[in-house]
Amino acid sequence: MRYVSTRGGAPARDFDGVLLAGLAEDGGLFVPEVWPEFSAAEWRALRGLPYAELAARVMAPFMCGGAVTFADLQRICRDAYRGFDHAAVVPLVQLDAGLFALELFHGPTLAFKDLALQVAGRLFDHVLEARDERVTIVGATSGDTGSAAIEACRDRSRVDIAILHPEGKTSEVQRRQMTTVRAPNVLNIAVDGNFDDCQALVKAMFADAPFREELRLSAVNSINWARIAGQIPYFVAAALALGTPDREVAVAVPTGNFGNVLAAWAARRMGLPVAKFVVASNANDILARFLAANDMSTTGVVETVSPSMDIQVSSNFERLLFEVLGRDAQATERTMADFRATGRMAVPDQVWRALKRDFAGFSLDDEATLAEIARIQRDTGYIADPHTAIGIAAARECAPVGVPAIAAATAHPAKFPEAMHRAIGMRPGLPERLGDLYHRPEVFQRSGSHLAEVQAVVRNFAHRNNA
Numbered sequence: 440m441r442y443v444s445t446r447g448g449a450p451a452r453d454f455d456g457v458l459l460a461g462l463a464e465d466g467g468l469f470v471p472e473v474w475p476e477f478s479a480a481e482w483r484a485l486r487g488l489p490y491a492e493l494a495a496r497v498m499a500p501f502m503c504g505g506a507v508t509f510a511d512l513q514r515i516c517r518d519a520y521r522g523f524d525h526a527a528v529v530p531l532v533q534l535d536a537g538l539f540a541l542e543l544f545h546g547p548t549l550a551f552k553d554l555a556l557q558v559a560g561r562l563f564d565h566v567l568e569a570r571d572e573r574v575t576i577v578g579a580t581s582g583d584t585g586s587a588a589i590e591a592c593r594d595r596s597r598v599d600i601a602i603l604h605p606e607g608k609t610s611e612v613q614r615r616q617m618t619t620v621r622a623p624n625v626l627n628i629a630v631d632g633n634f635d636d637c638q639a640l641v642k643a644m645f646a647d648a649p650f651r652e653e654l655r656l657s658a659v660n661s662i663n664w665a666r667i668a669g670q671i672p673y674f675v676a677a678a679l680a681l682g683t684p685d686r687e688v689a690v691a692v693p694t695g696n697f698g699n700v701l702a703a704w705a706a707r708r709m710g711l712p713v714a715k716f717v718v719a720s721n722a723n724d725i726l727a728r729f730l731a732a733n734d735m736s737t738t739g740v741v742e743t744v745s746p747s748m749d750i751q752v753s754s755n756f757e758r759l760l761f762e763v764l765g766r767d768a769q770a771t772e773r774t775m776a777d778f779r780a781t782g783r784m785a786v787p788d789q790v791w792r793a794l795k796r797d798f799a800g801f802s803l804d805d806e807a808t809l810a811e812i813a814r815i816q817r818d819t820g821y822i823a824d825p826h827t828a829i830g831i832a833a834a835r836e837c838a839p840v841g842v843p844a845i846a847a848a849t850a851h852p853a854k855f856p857e858a859m860h861r862a863i864g865m866r867p868g869l870p871e872r873l874g875d876l877y878h879r880p881e882v883f884q885r886s887g888s889h890l891a892e893v894q895a896v897v898r899n900f901a902h903r904n905n906a
């Protein structure tokens with residue numbers, strides 16, 4: 440499989456190249472040159488398979504052909520999902536008639552990121568070993584990607600990983616999950632800014648070609664296609680369990696960087712019948728405003744009780760934009776340049792109308808989110824974290840009538856004890872393996888949000904490890 444950049448100014452690459460490059464050289468995101476498609480019979484053949492095997496078969500068209508063979512991918516998936524604490528890996532829990540929570544938080548760091556990152560960490564090892572190379576990964580987190588990426592990459596000999604988090608803007612559990620990991624190849628940087636600042640810094644490091652080359656930069660955020668590919672299989676597994684391809688489903692996804700909902704859309708692009716994608720937001724409701732009134736304008740990030748979605752610049756929207764603009768890379772590049780310059784994205788009316796046929800927007804502010812957590816517990820007994828609660832409300836309100844709705848349960852409620860206490864008067868307990876999290880020493884470096892300052896911190900770290 441070859442991949443092209445959404446902005447058309449970078450050479451096409453194979454999967455190994457895309458994994459290691461992360462972001463295309465022209466600042467665009469890699470997308471498959473040709474989408475793989477599965478027939479109804481091929482979908483049916485996946486029903487009932489163990490999750491690791493299903494995931495390998497769904498990801499194979501995206502990943503195999505270079506250094507990764509199908510047998511490698513099967514082994515990597517088996518190994519990656521062995522450590523999950525539920526035998527089904529991604530269990531589907533029925534909450535109401537036609538309403539299901541797809542639990543994506545049974546991995547080592549209790550959030551959906553583990554599903555793709557446990558595979559990606561192993562892929563990095565495999566491809567870097569085959570090429571006898573090393574990389575420096577730089578990533579940005581609003582709370583969950585950081586710990587999942589660190590857990591996936593810690594102690595890997597060919598990878599150094601530096602994660603930028605917005606200081607004081609994640610939950611304490613999320614921060615500690617990152618900053619208490621002791622491994623020589625891990626660096627945590629607490630940035631004076633918000634997630635959008637951290638993500639912009641990461642992209643600016645990639646745009647600095649000499650720096651990118653010097654450190655051999657790579658990415659673990661969902662700007663890396665490997666992340667999107669690793670998030671497609673669980674939507675497939677859930678849809679198959681509910682009768683797809685012989686019946687349509689709808690999905691509702693708590694959304695920030697647009698990676699997870701894009702993975703669901705990719706499953707449909709591969710032929711899975713999905714009737715509607717409900718994009719669920721917190722008070723950072725830029726996507727809901729866009730879908731309601733074609734108004735994609737940034738208004739400044741607001742801090743909420745669902746901090747992982749405190750995002751206004753949703754990187755993966757660019758991949759969808761490229762597709763709905765008929766894969767016109769020049770138009771995509773122009774639209775993104777305008778958005779960067781003005782904080783406002785203008786999408787042609789017919790394109791917006793086409794998007795509205797498939798996507799619905801939904802948002803809840805903090806007060807409504809806490810009330811929703813309480814309501815879900817009262818009505819169903821289910822304890823949903825703040826992100827998941829927004830997704831469940833979105834599914835209930837916006838999924839088409841008569842179509843089973845899958846709400847992505849993206850994090851374990853124990854990651855947000857204070858919000859849960861405010862909502863339902865209790866703090867869900869962490870699993871035993873994380874029981875001493877509050878007693879482990881934290882290690883991180885502070886940085887301002889100037890590019891040169893962050894680059895100096897990352898460079899020192901990488902050079903020290905490569906000396």
Ligand SMILES: Cc1ncc(COP(=O)(O)O)c(C=O)c1O
Nearest residue numbers: 583694695696697698699747849
């Ligand atoms: C718990 C949780 N829910 C939802 C999201 C939003 O997902 P995405 O960025 O893929 O839109 C994130 C962060 O990415 C998250 O950590």
Ligand SMILES: N[C@@H](CCOP(=O)(O)O)C(=O)O
Nearest residue numbers: 580581582583584660661696
């Ligand atoms: N919500 C994320 C932000 C980064 O998203 P990603 O999926 O692009 O890595 C987080 O929790 O860090």
